[in-house]
Amino acid sequence: DTGVSQNPRHKITKRGQNVTFRCDPISEHNRLYWYRQTLGQGPEFLTYFQNEAQLEKSRLLSDRFSAERPKGSFSTLEIQRTEQGDSAMYLCASSLIPNTEAFFGQGTRLTVV
Amino acid sequence: DAKTTQPPSMDCAEGRAANLPCNHSTISGNEYVYWYRQIHSQGPQYIIHGLKNNETNEMASLIITEDRKSSTLILPHATLRDTAVYYCIVRVGNAGNMLTFGGGTRLMVKP
Numbered sequence: 696d697t698g699v700s701q702n703p704r705h706k707i708t709k710r711g712q713n714v715t716f717r718c719d720p721i722s723e724h725n726r727l728y729w730y731r732q733t734l735g736q737g738p739e740f741l742t743y744f745q746n747e748a749q750l751e752k753s754r755l756l757s758d759r760f761s762a763e764r765p766k767g768s769f770s771t772l773e774i775q776r777t778e779q780g781d782s783a784m785y786l787c788a789s790s791l792i793p794n795t796e797a798f799f800g801q802g803t804r805l806t807v808v
Numbered sequence: 809d810a811k812t813t814q815p816p817s818m819d820c821a822e823g824r825a826a827n828l829p830c831n832h833s834t835i836s837g838n839e840y841v842y843w844y845r846q847i848h849s850q851g852p853q854y855i856i857h858g859l860k861n862n863e864t865n866e867m868a869s870l871i872i873t874e875d876r877k878s879s880t881l882i883l884p885h886a887t888l889r890d891t892a893v894y895y896c897i898v899r900v901g902n903a904g905n906m907l908t909f910g911g912g913t914r915l916m917v918k919p
Contacts, residue, residue: 743905799853
């Protein structure tokens with residue numbers, strides 16, 4: 696087990712393009728979370744899954760954002776029609792209920808030019 | 809979830825104890841205190857959590873006041889590798905719902 700894995704680590708895209716990020720949680724962790732972090736700020740919650748069910752979505756998750764966890768294992772976060780304001784670090788975390796500590800990946804840094 | 813207040817930055821000498829304070833005066837009875845840290849360019853790392861009793865693990869100690877309105881994270885012998893942003897978070901229950909991060913405390917450990 697190598698922890699939470701996120702790919703790619705860095706992504707540069709042109710405004711208006713679609714991007715997709717992948718998160719592989721720690722094996723058998725049933726909860727998976729997505730956060731966004733801009734420079735100098737703490738991470739902001741976007742959404743989380745329990746197994747394949749998406750249980751909560753933040754107001755930050757506009758209709759251009761969609762997240763899936765089709766088989767309760769890995770997850771993808773897609774951003775459609777990217778905007779410069781989407782530039783941020785996207786962090787994924789997982790946890791095993793009833794344990795409460797979440798383990799974070801290294802993040803995917805998105806730059807929209 | 810209750811809000812927390814932390815100093816924006818602190819310095820600590822290498823080898824000394826680092827004491828990071830956190831105020832959470834509106835904490836509810838079912839809210840736990842969690843501490844995470846984030847080293848530059850890495851994802852946050854869980855440190856410790858507690859409800860009302862003091863807690864200790866291999867990384868740190870957590871001291872929660874009797875009225876639970878504040879807490880202190882103690883790194884007993886700070887090293888340069890402890891330089892990071894430390895986040896104090898309060899969260900309802902002992903379940904894995906989402907974490908609400910504030911601005912945290914930027915701890916600089918100096919030689």
